Amino acid sequence: MLTRFIFCLLALCCAGYAGASLLSSHAIPAQYMQTTEDADIWAQVGDKVISVGTVQEGQILAVVPTAADYYEFRFGFGTGFIDKAHLGPVAGKQRVEDRLGDLNKPLSNQNLVTFRDVQVYNAPSSGSAPFGTLAENLRYPVIARLKDRLNQTWFQIRIGNRLGYVSSLDAQQDNGIPVLTYHHILRDEENTRFRHTSTTTSVVAFSNQMTWLRDRGYTTLSMYQLEGYVRNRMNLPARSVVITFDDGLKSVYRYAYPILKKYGFKATSFIISSRIKRHPQQWNPKALQFMSLSELQASQDVFDVQSHTHFLHRIDGYRRPILLSRSYHNVLFDFEHSRRALAQFNPHVLYLSYPFGGYDDKAVKAANDAGFHMAVTTVRGKVKPGDNPFLLKRLYILRTDSLETMSRLITNQPES
Structure with a gap:
């Protein structure tokens, strides 16, 4: 199934797919689902569809159903993709604890850049539960920069209508494209x-x-x-x-x-x-x-x-x-x-x-x-x-x- 999944995404890219997706349509509302195992996520970066990270087992994402073998979700300035086999209904009465105000807050004119795979946490603390990873060689939009009690800087980001946090020790501020x-x-x-x-x-x-x-x-x-x-x-x-x-x-x-x-x-x-x-x-x-x-x-x-x-x-x-x-x-x-x-x-x-x-x-x-x-x-x-x-x-x-x-x-x- 994974091979077929990747093939479908590459076909979209070759056909000139440039981020237009079901996420831009209000006809099909997003729904929250939970990862049943560690899951690879994909997205279009530049003119290629590539692996852009992982979401750990048990995490909740807002996704949009498609007729293909994958769900879509918000990733950066575009659309991410995750194999349907990795998601199921949200267990029990769990709900997303992210503050709605932060989720509605517009992105800043600022990105982080990754030069290795970096950990994304559920809170601005390395002691919090990990949400997943961002792959190396990405620019990713930042909502805000925060300080923890040890005065360490954290980048607040948004993935699939979830808030995530990346330590400034693991990623850099984007200083522009030459x-x-x-x-x-x-x-x-x-x-x-x-x-x-x-x-x-x-x-x-x-x-x-x-x-x-x-x-x-x-x-x-x-x-x-x-x-x-x-x-x-x-x-x-x-x-x-x-x-x-x-x-x-x-x-x-x-x-x-x-x-x-x-x-x-x-x-x-x-x-x-x-x-x-x-x-x-x-x-x-x-x-x-x-x-x-x-x-x-x-x-x-x-x-x-x-x-x-x-x-x-x-x-x-x-x-x-x-x-x-x-x-x-x-x-x-x-x-x-x-x-x-x-x-x-x-x-x-x-x-x-x-x-x-x-x-x-x-x-x-x-x-x-x-x-x-x-x-x-x-x-x-x-x-x-x-x-x-x-x-x-x-x-x-x-x-x-x-x-x-x-x-x-x-x-x-x-x-x-």
């Missing part, structure tokens, strides 16, 4: 013109950085998934990163694309739509060349095409982004033009990268009015739940940065 920024990539031996520009990365450095991410089990997220994170709508792994490329340069297709494809990584390519070439150009490492129609189409198994404006990727006589001196209507027209021009590659052009990181209130309003869902800047930092979706921060990993520097930037450390 969004990495790249532009130009060249081999050292051919880089005679751009060696001293911070936006040019060597092929060796980029390959080493992607290998570092792969070896440490990082998941590469789409901007759509990052939006789910910012808006508290989606369960994501603890080890997550977003990889972005600005401009749409040919060097990215030539060098970054095969490396990313080899590792099964996804990335976002913010394209200047007016600079797309009709035909591929002959390679010239001394020039800034842009991808062609066919190169953009051929790399869509790795790159999600999004907007870097149409004609606004220029600077004025004072070396300021020209976007800052244009009227609201000019900026709005350009943003809308870019979305239309890129629709041939992606019907969902919903994300924007401001040229040269330049933005003002006018640009933010135009981005929203043009139909974008989020926009990224060049302001240094990680993205956190509740951030302004049109002012998202990013990180640069330079060609000269060591992997130790990369580790400090990317791992779940507080920002200095």
Whole structure:
């Protein structure tokens, strides 16, 4: 039965199941049931359905019946699944003792992250009865942080309409998802013109950085998934990163694309739509060349095409982004033009990268009015739940940065 259960969940995921479930319907009310043995629980995390922990024997959960071999219950920002064989009627006159006020309390803009399997308790005390476990490599939404009588911090969470507590000694506070920024990539031996520009990365450095991410089990997220994170709508792994490329340069297709494809990584390519070439150009490492129609189409198994404006990727006589001196209507027209021009590659052009990181209130309003869902800047930092979706921060990993520097930037450390 377990094999069939897992197969059903994987089928849901492959069919594009993204958290919509019976839990969102009021037609079938949730009912409390009790685990008859220790039970594995599953949920969609990112774009995969995975094992996310266990619930111990004798615990009570609010579940929704389905026609399949599993029940559904609330897990994080989405839906969890538990095999029906592990649940039965609540024994005797037991009832859930959780305070209704806490269960109705909205989630905070805060998560915990797990880097190993961690114990979940029924009360904020390691001496209380265990509820179950959360698996390693999860982000999980927090309702509140509490202190016990020994001044130890506990994360209060919600699973299946039950309150659970995780010690801060076992899990960390989520300090945000890194969004990495790249532009130009060249081999050292051919880089005679751009060696001293911070936006040019060597092929060796980029390959080493992607290998570092792969070896440490990082998941590469789409901007759509990052939006789910910012808006508290989606369960994501603890080890997550977003990889972005600005401009749409040919060097990215030539060098970054095969490396990313080899590792099964996804990335976002913010394209200047007016600079797309009709035909591929002959390679010239001394020039800034842009991808062609066919190169953009051929790399869509790795790159999600999004907007870097149409004609606004220029600077004025004072070396300021020209976007800052244009009227609201000019900026709005350009943003809308870019979305239309890129629709041939992606019907969902919903994300924007401001040229040269330049933005003002006018640009933010135009981005929203043009139909974008989020926009990224060049302001240094990680993205956190509740951030302004049109002012998202990013990180640069330079060609000269060591992997130790990369580790400090990317791992779940507080920002200095």
